[in-house]
Amino acid sequence: MPPKLIIVIPCYNEEEVLPITSRLFREELEGLIARSKVSPDSRILFVNDGSKDSTWEIIRGLSEECELFEGISQSRNRGHQNALLAGLMEVRDICDITISIDCDGQDDISAMERMVDEYLGGAEIVYGVRSARRTDTFFKRFTAQSFYRLLNGMGAEVVYNHADYRLVSSRVLKEFAGFREVNIFLRGMFPLVGFRSTCVYYERSERLAGKSHYPLSKMLSLAIDGITSLSIKPIRFITVMGIFVAILSFIGVIWSIVQYFLHNTIIGWSSTVSIICFIGGIQLISLGIIGEYIGKIYMETKARPRYIISERTFVRNEKD
Ligand code: UDP
Ligand code: MG
Numbered sequence: 505m506p507p508k509l510i511i512v513i514p515c516y517n518e519e520e521v522l523p524i525t526s527r528l529f530r531e532e533l534e535g536l537i538a539r540s541k542v543s544p545d546s547r548i549l550f551v552n553d554g555s556k557d558s559t560w561e562i563i564r565g566l567s568e569e570c571e572l573f574e575g576i577s578q579s580r581n582r583g584h585q586n587a588l589l590a591g592l593m594e595v596r597d598i599c600d601i602t603i604s605i606d607c608d609g610q611d612d613i614s615a616m617e618r619m620v621d622e623y624l625g626g627a628e629i630v631y632g633v634r635s636a637r638r639t640d641t642f643f644k645r646f647t648a649q650s651f652y653r654l655l656n657g658m659g660a661e662v663v664y665n666h667a668d669y670r671l672v673s674s675r676v677l678k679e680f681a682g683f684r685e686v687n688i689f690l691r692g693m694f695p696l697v698g699f700r701s702t703c704v705y706y707e708r709s710e711r712l713a714g715k716s717h718y719p720l721s722k723m724l725s726l727a728i729d730g731i732t733s734l735s736i737k738p739i740r741f742i743t744v745m746g747i748f749v750a751i752l753s754f755i756g757v758i759w760s761i762v763q764y765f766l767h768n769t770i771i772g773w774s775s776t777v778s779i780i781c782f783i784g785g786i787q788l789i790s791l792g793i794i795g796e797y798i799g800k801i802y803m804e805t806k807a808r809p810r811y812i813i814s815e816r817t818f819v820r821n822e823k824d
Contacts, residue, residue, distance in 0.1 A: 507600035509533070509542040509620065513607045514587035515563070516553040520714040522562050525609040526550075530572055532613045541620050546599075549574045550607070551591040554581035560815075567817035579814040584717070585688050588668060590811035596677035603671045605632075608714060611669040612706035619671040619704050628676050628699035632669030635705040647720060651727050659735030660692045663703065667691065675699070686803050686810055687733040689726070696734075732796045739797060742790045749786060 511529060515522060529548050536542045552560045552575060563575035576594055578587060588604055595602060601623055605611050611632060619630040640648070655662050668691055672680075680697050695701070718726070731738060756779070 506540050506543045507620075507623065508598075509536065509546040509601050509603065510595045510599040511546075511548045511616070512551065512588065512591035512595065512602050512604045513548065514551045514553055514584055514591065514604075515555065515559050515607045516581060516584070516587070516717055517555045517557045518559050518607050518714055519555075519557045519562060521608050521712050522550075522559060522566075524712050525607055525613075526562075526566055526573065528609060528613050529605075530570065532616055533572055536617060536620065539617075541617060541624075542601075546572075547574050548572055549576065549591055549595060551575070551587045551594075552577040553584070553587035554578050556581075564817055573817075575817040576813050577815040579812040582811060584668070585690055586811050588690060589688055590813060592672070592677055593681060593811070594813070596674050596681060599674055601671055601673050602677065603669075605669050606667075609712035610708055610710065611667075612709070615669075615704050615706040616671075622702050622704060623671055623673065626700060627671075627702040628673045629694055629697075629701035630671035631663045631666040631701065631703045632671075633663060633703045633705050634665045634667070634708040640708070647723055651723060654727055655692070655730050658731040659737035660689070660730050661695050661734070662692045662730070663695070666703070669706075670694065673699075684807075685733065686806070686808060687729060687800050688810065689730040689733050692730055692734045728796065732793075732800055736797070738793045742793055745786060745790070749783065753783075 511533065513529070526548075533542070533546060533548060537544050537546060550563045550566070550573070552563055554577075560575070560577050563573070563577075566573040567575050576590065578590060592602055592604065601620070603616055603619060605613070605616075611634075615632055619632065622630045652662060652664050656664070670691075672694065676694070676697050676699050679699075680694070683693060683697075
């Protein structure tokens, strides 16, 4: 019996692209079913992330039109990561494998078959990795590459050029459900679950319609979240910096005393000011980083639900 696949697709204000890509997803899934790679009861689950346009109406329409489509809707917009998590948690007990993918058609949909093949070959997690970024603008490519370098340099283990296009087996998802944190950065968390994993390479193309929801500001906040929710390296870095500055100032103090006794006491104004600025800057950055972690602790102690589903296009069996 081939595995039951559920494709999980977060959607936020995607009315322009959904009618185009839903057809492509459907064709791909029908192909997989026809070739007996996945079971005929496989599904496509759209997660509406509190869209303000007609995305949810489109999803409902699709689910009425074709039984392969299903949808759940979040009670409000909570961001891509939480929408994806909601979808994955929704289906973890009713399928064998999930593939998560963005709904804009940027990720090569035909790579799904290779992912399923890797699963059939024994992998529990298959990371979709972009082999080229030719169609992205220089700016997007540069910021995205800096993003991965920064993440890895700061101790968050992520697969280079892997976003959230990924096959995950239900076995991994069941273990993953035990990761209870509220600050989630899925692509950095799945490597922590372990199990056998592998990569599938594909070329990323342009959005088929609509526009990106990840401007530089959101990318930066995703990077900061990624680092601070997975690693405490930045705090260690502050300590090292503190020790370094302390040694420097100790030398500085000795130097000034020596100058005093040598009667060379015409001390330059600029050196004083630059030292003050330097120390001030370091202190502010350090406070900022510590604040970031305290903020995380604050959110974790609240332990609020990570997603709230308000509507479904299907009736959920509560025993699931
Ligand atoms: N998305 C979401 N909630 C949000 C922002 C985005 O569910 O608050 C979805 C969006 O519909 C898309 C995916 O996350 O399916 C990736 O977003 P986008 O394509 O805008 O990002 P980019 O590919 O430009 O990084
Ligand atoms: Mg995109």
